[in-house]
Amino acid sequence: MNNKYKILLVEDEANIRNLVSAMLDSAGYQVLLAGTCATAKVLYGSHRPDLIILDLGLPDRDGRVLLEYVRQEAATPVIVLSARSDERDKVEALDMGANDYITKPFGSAELLARVRSALRSSHQTMSQEYLPGGKFRTGDLLIDYDARRVFRGESEIHLTQTEYNIVAMLSRHCGKVLTYTAIIKEIWGYPDEGSTKKLQVNMANIRKKLGVRPGENHYIVNELGVGYRMCSDDDHS
Numbered sequence: 359m360n361n362k363y364k365i366l367l368v369e370d371e372a373n374i375r376n377l378v379s380a381m382l383d384s385a386g387y388q389v390l391l392a393g394t395c396a397t398a399k400v401l402y403g404s405h406r407p408d409l410i411i412l413d414l415g416l417p418d419r420d421g422r423v424l425l426e427y428v429r430q431e432a433a434t435p436v437i438v439l440s441a442r443s444d445e446r447d448k449v450e451a452l453d454m455g456a457n458d459y460i461t462k463p464f465g466s467a468e469l470l471a472r473v474r475s476a477l478r479s480s481h482q483t484m485s486q487e488y489l490p491g492g493k494f495r496t497g498d499l500l501i502d503y504d505a506r507r508v509f510r511g512e513s514e515i516h517l518t519q520t521e522y523n524i525v526a527m528l529s530r531h532c533g534k535v536l537t538y539t540a541i542i543k544e545i546w547g548y549p550d551e552g553s554t555k556k557l558q559v560n561m562a563n564i565r566k567k568l569g570v571r572p573g574e575n576h577y578i579v580n581e582l583g584v585g586y587r588m589c590s591d592d593d594h595s
């Protein structure tokens with residue numbers, strides 16, 4: 359019996375592949391390696407990994423081809439590896455269903471935190487954040503979905519309907535980055551000229567009401583130029 363999580367690492371640059379593989383291995387994960395989209399498809403089919411770490415720039419096909427292939431049949435969490443210059447590709451991959459991304463170069467602690475978070479979000483029903491009775495908790499933040507109320511510790515946070523809808527949406531995808539576009543579509547329907555600004559204003563108010571000081575990433579992380587992510591319990595250090 360092997361109860362280790364299986365991670366498929368798809369990356370064509372050997373030095374990055376070896377480095378990431380060593381990081382995952384030392385954290386106790388079982389790692390499968392692929393350097394092309396074709397090999398990755400074969401390994402995905404035969405091993406059904408618990409998580410995929412995917413470089414988008416592969417020699418045979420674009421990494422998004424693999425993402426599309428996997429998403430046709432499974433919700434397997436996918437973390438995209440990208441260079442800083444691939445900003446648009448990264449956002450597109452998130453909108454195609456990738457769970458998270460990590461920008462090269464990155465350290466072991468950052469990578470492992472993203473891996474834990476993605477694995478947890480894929481086991482949402484077992485996750486400690488979702489409490490019986492339609493409630494959600496992370497740190498001292500509590501959301502009561504049925505009553506549409508939010509608390510921090512003992513005190514209730516008074517949010518507008520829109521602010522509540524944003525917080526609730528982020529919490530339902532806890533650990534996953536939601537792009538600006540994805541949030542705007544869900545909250546306001548179709549995006550218009552002012553919608554990113556509208557989202558930023560709402561988010562600033564939410565953070566103020568939650569008592570988060572500017573620059574602090576508590577509960578909701580702003581992934582600059584990409585979107586927002588609610589942190590899970592494990593990310594509060």
Ligand code: CA
Nearest residue numbers: 370413415416
């Ligand atoms: Ca590459």
